[in-house]
Amino acid sequence: MSHDHSVVRHIRSQESDTAVDVDVVPYGTSKNRLASKYLWLSLLVALIPLIGFASLYDSYFSQLVTRLTEEQLATRVAATQNEFRVFIRERKFELLALADQFDNPNLFVPSGRQKISSELESLLRLQVDARSVYGVVFFDEKGEVVWTFPEERQAALTGLESISEFEGTELIGPSPFSIEQPSGVVLRIAEHLAPRSGRKGSIGFFLRFNSLTEILQGLDQGTAFRVLLQAGDGQAYDVVGQPVTMTKVATQRFSLLPGWSLLVMQDRELVMSPVERMRYWLIILMIFTVAGLFWLHMSISRRLNRQVESLIDSVEKVALGNxxxxxxxxxxxxxxxxxxxxxxxxxxxxxxxxxxxxxxxxxxxxxxxxxxxxxxxxxxxxxxxxxxxxxxxxxxxxxxxxxxxxxxxxxxxxxxxxxxxxxxxPRDPLASKIDAKELLNGIVALVGASARNQSIELRVTCASSLAFWADEGHVRQVLMNLLLNALEAMSVQGRLIQLDACQKGDEVALSVCDDGQGMPEDILAHIMEPFYTTKSAGTGLGLAICNTLIKSNGGRMSIDSIKGKGTTVTVFLPVAKAQG
CATH class of the missing domain: 1.10.287 (Helix Hairpins)
Incomplete structure (x- = not known):
């Protein structure tokens, strides 16, 4: 670490002659920080559209009543009246065309159902397949129902009392509403038209009552208007055909057919109450949104500033040489x-x-x-x-x-x-194939006498076929130095030095492991630096020379040591086959 500081100081001293003086700008107050500026800007960008939207929304509701004027209502009512009458006329023309096919008087008797041909039955079946038609009804000359197609529709015709005339047709009903039985109305040719064809009866359509009420859906404005259909029986029905009990007098009444009316109820409370409620909730929403955005801005700003300050502190430490x-x-x-x-x-x-x-x-x-x-x-x-x-x-x-x-x-x-x-x-290495076991045994033989004098056991563990590629003189010098260092380190404690060799991937690991006194971390961090030594008479070049020699042979060296337990020095060199 001291060397790093000295280099930084050296570099700074060299640059001081040519460097341009730059004022150091502190991180400053929060309003001058870039993060705060961006966050305030984002808050402003978020609030302007929100306030604009709230203003437009409030303006829209305040103008709703004015926009829905009586003239617009009249136009829509006229369109609904026209659509209602066109629907009746279309069914009338279909009924006239169908009546022309049933000119046999024998068909207008209770047994007439059995007398129709297959072609006429197909025509009837095609007619009742229409969405608005439940069935076809046959009346005798007295206007009584004699039979229906299909037959099960005859039971639904009970309770039909009111009759309204419109352009040569009669609209009978509607039938009573029930969950089990759908409500319907009968449309038939008026009696004064029937004698022209010489028939002894008349024919009619049993129409789905919902086909008439759903025409009003285009006029229904939800909270602004409520539209009801008053049928010939005097009962009011909503747009889905269900009867409604009248609690208020209709604001306006428009005629659809004789006896049939369109009721429009426009209540100022129905219009203004939702507007006022919506304005109230809109104000609350804006307040909470502004508070939430402000809180979010402050929390993100504080968090971002803390992180930026932390990074700035770390960069300043690096700049100071740490x-x-x-x-x-x-x-x-x-x-x-x-x-x-x-x-x-x-x-x-x-x-x-x-x-x-x-x-x-x-x-x-x-x-x-x-x-x-x-x-x-x-x-x-x-x-x-x-x-x-x-x-x-x-x-x-x-x-x-x-x-x-x-x-x-x-x-x-x-x-x-x-x-x-x-x-x-160091001289350039002369690499050759080296037998690991033979090399280790030779080194042990050289220092065996010194080890025995210190009562230290030397043990070699190595496979017989293991070989690596390096300069034998360099490796021998390195291992000899490491072994002598281990013997010296075990002068106080320790009884075993283990020399191991094994293959790890494309490398051969040569280890010298002792159970001596070991080294603390502060010494281990600098042990391979030149001229660093803990010996009173040492030069501090031994391990530095070993590291240089190993690197020149394409290898590397590592040292692991635990205070009081021993030291392991491992040299990694390429295997022989990698150079073959």
Whole structure:
């Protein structure tokens, strides 16, 4: 983390010379925030159509009574009268055409039903198939019903008393209303027309009473008007043909046929009461809608501002160099996508800074190693050669021992320089197929004596046919370093070091696992960084060199450690067949 902060400070220091001064604008009050502006605008856009609709709706109802004037009512009544009379005339013409086919006087007697031919019966059946006709009625010369087609309709003709004449026809009825028996009226040719054909009787249609009342539906205005049909029997019926008890006097009465009238009841309360009620509920609806929209605006605004402030805080932490703290969680699809984008940016920036640090560190160490090798190694070689020559001529044992110590220290300095060179400029790997079990057994044999001196058991677990592809010298150096580190870590506790090799997908995992004292998380986070060491005499390049060598062979290395339980270092390298 300290390295990341230093890089951020370094970058800022470099940019400070050319950067343009920009005023930092705080997130500010809620009225200046973009989210609040959009929400207030949406509230305004929602309220303007609502208020306009309420005004138009109120205006519509206030003009309803004026629009439904007497002139309009008269026009509609005239249309209804005309439609009613046209319906009767059409049935009259159909009845006259049918009567011409029944000119035999023997048909107008009770036994006439048995005397009709099949052609006439088909004609009757076709006639009663019409929607408005229940049946055909045959009368004798006295006007009594002798028979009907179909026969079951004859029972429905009881109770027909009132007779109204219209353009040469007689409208008899309607029949009494009941749930079981549909109400109907009889339309027949008037008696003064029957003798012209020499018939001894007359013929009529038993019409569906609803066919007459439903003509009024075009005039019925619901709450504005109530329309009733007053039939020849004096009873009033509604538009579906049910009798109605008159509780109020009709506002207007219009004649349809002699004895038949159209009753129109227009009550101001029927018109104004719904208008006033609707206006009242409309005002309440507007108040609740405005309150709901305002509450919704405030809650969304507060929630959105909290989430935006949370994201701004996270971005400011990243800008200040805190790349370890994840971005705070937010809700909502859009805010979640923004949070994920910022989190990806944080991770990528963290990776970029670390990779940049590694590259800069590698380049710096390369230059340092080259300079040390040139400026220190050559003089050290001359000094060591001189000290060795003097030591051979020295006869004083104490002086000779001191010269030997000088040679050892010179060799130690050479080793440090060698480690620097290995880390900064490792040689290119010479990859080959390596038998994992053979390699592990060879390394165990080299350090077996040291392990036995510490009473530590070395155990190898590996399949005999397992092989991987890498530079054998590099891998041997890495595993040897890891094994020596494990032996050193177990100087206080631990009795077993496990060396495992297994295949995981396209990789071979080589693990060195000890049950030593382990490492805490703060040390584990920096353990592979160059020059980071917990040893008093260490250089901090061992694991860094191992990591560099493994990466140069196309592999990777991971370290897992638990304080007080041990450490496991795993090296992943490509299997041999992947390179074949």
């Amino acid at each position: 790349l370890e703290t994840p971005v705070a969680n937010v809700q909502g699809v859009e805010m979640l996508r923004l949070r994920q984008a910022i989190e990806r940016m944080r991770r990528q920036l963290k990776t970029f800074i670390r990779s940049t640090l590694a590259i800069e560190r590698q380049a710096t160490l390369g230059q340092l190693a080259a300079g040390l090798a040139h400026d220190i190694r050559n003089p050290l070689t001359t000094i060591r050669t001189t000290v060795a020559a003097l030591a051979r001529r020295e006869t004083n044992p104490e002086n000779k021992e001191m010269m030997g110590l000088v040679e050892e220290e010179i060799d130690r300095v050479n080793d440090v320089l060698e480690n620097l060179l290995n880390f900064a400029r």
